[in-house]
Amino acid sequence: MDIKSLKKTSSSHKAKLTIFKTYIDSLLPSKRVNEVQAFELKARLDKILDLYNEFDSVQTDLESLVEISDDEHKEREIFENSYFGCVAFAQKMLSAASADQDAGSVTGSNINTGPSELQIRNKWRTNRGQPQPGEMVLIKDDRLPPNRWLLGRVTTVYPGADGVNRVADVKTTSGTLRRAWNRLCPLPVMFDQKDASAPRGPVC
Template sequence: MALAREVLARNDCPARSGSGSGSRFHKEYISELQRRQKWSKDGGHLKLGEMVLVKDERLPPNQWLLGRVTQLYPGSDGIARVADILTTSGTFRRAFNRLCPLPVEDQNCIPGGPAC
């Protein structure tokens, strides 16, 4: 906000020139100050056989289903957003936003080595 105030307070600001395009300048400039970060990077992809936690509103807050990805379903753009998850309770089909992939550590990795 301080940066926006500083720029708008300058005498050479187009908003103060009286040309009538000041309101447009304000809208375009201020909307560019805070960019959306949601889709700016790729979120990573699930792989077959990967272990995940399944979010489920029916379970208590500290209880999670543990499962393994058995099948991926790509959309029309070729990007998979839905997966079948095998758990002890059965197989569920869930969207990726309801899954939390677990970090996997390589068993052959030497702690502190270059590949870890």
């Protein structure tokens, strides 16, 4: 796509994030969500979790096409700050709703489903497979075959509100890139036989 088309697509992604942020802001005064709100928040969050990768792909193309990329880097920074802040707040509210539901079931409530089952994507709820500094990874690029993906080393990780690392800075020959963990493929490493059943990283 040309720069004009990329900017139009990028603006669409920003608009989706703005809508999600407006919804999050509407929940701020209560600091708690009821059962119906929890289901809606979970549904919205599931949709928005895919938005970062879509924005990242378009923004990367833009940054590679413009002569001076400072403005595009600033746009990325603004988007990421808003995105991760909203996602962290949504996860915190869902976690609180789940805790409230669990407490209700202990005291004899007959409601045993709903927010208590609102896990935020099982792949993020354990420490297995988190990126670690020093780890060698391939950076996924949907535009290229896997044998042409960039190779890099994780230098910094960014945990979410629950302490699980979801984003990492990767040092490559083209510079340091920030990517979501599901866009990275850890290279195979040797591990003890007792750990053979615990593969690391997302499936490429």
